[in-house]
Amino acid sequence: MAMLSESKHTLGTFEHALENLRNNVMMMASQTERSLNRALKGLMDRDDKLAALAIADDEEIDQLEKQIDKDGIELLLRFQPVASDLRRVVSAMKLSSNLERIADQATNIARKALKLNKHPALPEILLLTPMQDHAIAMFRDSVDAYVREDAQAARAIIPQDDALDKMNAQVSRQLIDRMARDPEQLRGYINLMFVARHLERVGDHATNIAEDAVYAVAAEDIRHQQVAARA
Amino acid sequence: MVVMENEKITHPAPPLELQKPPEPELRQPVMINVNDVDFCYGTHQVLFDVNLEIPPRAVTAFIGPSGCGKTTLLRCFNRMNDLIDGARISAGSIRMEGRDIHAPEVDVVDLRRRVGMVFQKSNPFPKSIYENVAYGLRVLGVNKKSQINEAVEKSLRASALWDEVKDRLDSSAYGLSGGQQQRLCIARALAVEPEVILMDEPCSALDPIATAKVEELIYQLRENFTIVIVTHNMQQAGRCSNYTAFFYLGRLIEFGATSKIFSNPSERQTEDYITGRFG
Numbered sequence: 001m002a003m004l005s006e007s008k009h010t011l012g013t014f015e016h017a018l019e020n021l022r023n024n025v026m027m028m029a030s031q032t033e034r035s036l037n038r039a040l041k042g043l044m045d046r047d048d049k050l051a052a053l054a055i056a057d058d059e060e061i062d063q064l065e066k067q068i069d070k071d072g073i074e075l076l077l078r079f080q081p082v083a084s085d086l087r088r089v090v091s092a093m094k095l096s097s098n099l100e101r102i103a104d105q106a107t108n109i110a111r112k113a114l115k116l117n118k119h120p121a122l123p124e125i126l127l128l129t130p131m132q133d134h135a136i137a138m139f140r141d142s143v144d145a146y147v148r149e150d151a152q153a154a155r156a157i158i159p160q161d162d163a164l165d166k167m168n169a170q171v172s173r174q175l176i177d178r179m180a181r182d183p184e185q186l187r188g189y190i191n192l193m194f195v196a197r198h199l200e201r202v203g204d205h206a207t208n209i210a211e212d213a214v215y216a217v218a219a220e221d222i223r224h225q226q227v228a229a230r231a
Numbered sequence: 232m233v234v235m236e237n238e239k240i241t242h243p244a245p246p247l248e249l250q251k252p253p254e255p256e257l258r259q260p261v262m263i264n265v266n267d268v269d270f271c272y273g274t275h276q277v278l279f280d281v282n283l284e285i286p287p288r289a290v291t292a293f294i295g296p297s298g299c300g301k302t303t304l305l306r307c308f309n310r311m312n313d314l315i316d317g318a319r320i321s322a323g324s325i326r327m328e329g330r331d332i333h334a335p336e337v338d339v340v341d342l343r344r345r346v347g348m349v350f351q352k353s354n355p356f357p358k359s360i361y362e363n364v365a366y367g368l369r370v371l372g373v374n375k376k377s378q379i380n381e382a383v384e385k386s387l388r389a390s391a392l393w394d395e396v397k398d399r400l401d402s403s404a405y406g407l408s409g410g411q412q413q414r415l416c417i418a419r420a421l422a423v424e425p426e427v428i429l430m431d432e433p434c435s436a437l438d439p440i441a442t443a444k445v446e447e448l449i450y451q452l453r454e455n456f457t458i459v460i461v462t463h464n465m466q467q468a469g470r471c472s473n474y475t476a477f478f479y480l481g482r483l484i485e486f487g488a489t490s491k492i493f494s495n496p497s498e499r500q501t502e503d504y505i506t507g508r509f510g
Contacts, residue, residue, distance in 0.1 A: 009508055
């Protein structure tokens with residue numbers, strides 16, 4: 001059975017470097033969440049200022065990703081961590097990559113919001129509300145499972161991605177139906193479809209984060225299990 | 232008897248491969264079997280109920296904090312502890328290929344030929360390079376020059392030293408560098424065609440390049456020999472061993488494939504030790 005040791009390392013610099021890496025991941029996660037919230041609020045409330053802020057957030061998040069990679073590589077180089085320490089470093093670096101891509105999805109949503117906000121509001125935007133709530137919940141829960149080192153909670157997130165995929169398919173069908181009936185609004189509906197797609201991608205990255213959390217805690221690689229089972 | 236077929240080992244030693252060799256299955260024939268061993272120095276017990284199966288033709292690393300008993304156990308394997316007054320196995324037995332090494336009929340000199348040893352600090356004899364390697368053969372009564380020549384060259388090639396010393400075999404072994412001296416000691420151990428080689432922190436006095444050469448040698452030798460290495464260097468254990476045994480306060484805490492021990496140990500004490508939380 002895998003374990004994550006709670007006691008401190010004898011080598012203080014190593015302890016400090018691991019702590020610093022973890023803090024940066026947590027900071028990046030909180031900035032990503034803020035950016036995603038701003039983008040979605042900018043879309044739903046037709047607030048260009050919030051959408052612009054979400055786009056601006058991306059630069060800082062990109063820098064944090066680079067910092068986490070740099071710190072992770074230095075940790076591997078200087079301290080050659082093993083066992084749970086190694087898993088912590090590897091998962092932190094993988095997590096940062098997924099957070100950065102979620103932030104990219106936030107930027108994409110914000111850009112679509114700026115385009116949609118130039119035209120009269122589409123009532124169909126409300127079709128996205130359940131997807132938005134589901135994607136944000138998946139993201140929050142996956143980061144929370146990682147921070148609390150809770151493998152059970154992380155595992156519980158994986159099946160939720162299927163629900164999000166189904167929501168995306170349903171929203172797409174509904175929007176295609178609207179396009180047929182009201183071609184005037186084609187551009188707007190296409191942008192809403194893109195937003196649905198971006199939310200679906202947020203769910204994919206949240207799933208990756210949950211998988212990395214399971215690896216960090218339980219030393220178990222649970223990725224691509226459905227594919228393996230089918231093979 | 233092990234035949235050294237090491238012609239493919241060339242010098243300079245190839246770079247250390249980062250990729251580990253496929254690890255042999257754990258449940259395979261056992262070279263050394265340690266059964267319920269207690270060990271005492273006088274009245275002071277230092278090993279408690281140790282059970283261990285050392286697989287053949289693989290590198291097994293003993294790790295653990297100072298005083299945990301790993302060197303004591305290593306020295307049991309060729310009865311080096313017989314030389315210490317009051318030191319004895321007080322319970323249990325050690326079997327090599329099924330035979331109790333403490334059985335009355337066992338010839339200790341023959342046991343030590345079969346189980347060679349390399350120490351922390353290189354200890355060449357004050358003789359020529361050639362004579363250092365030939366020494367064990369002469370002790371065994373081998374006098375035929377051609378036979379000794381052949382064994383010296385084979386051993387020096389196997390220890391990746393031949394190309395560095397072939398033109399000065401008659402020079403003093405003391406003229407070699409520390410790393411070369413340690414490889415000479417390995418060659419000396421190989422010359423008598425042992426089955427097991429015990430290494431007690433063989434690289435602790437060497438620089439990183441000499442360490443890499445000895446580690447590469449250990450990696451190559453595992454094809455023909457059973458190697459047991461005591462090391463305080465966790466990265467070294469990770470790099471060159473197939474199996475790792477972790478000892479703490481005289482007890483074997485965990486034994487398993489090195490990749491498992493260093494990625495996902497089963498015991499909390501192992502985890503805390505290898506990640507530098509105590510010891």
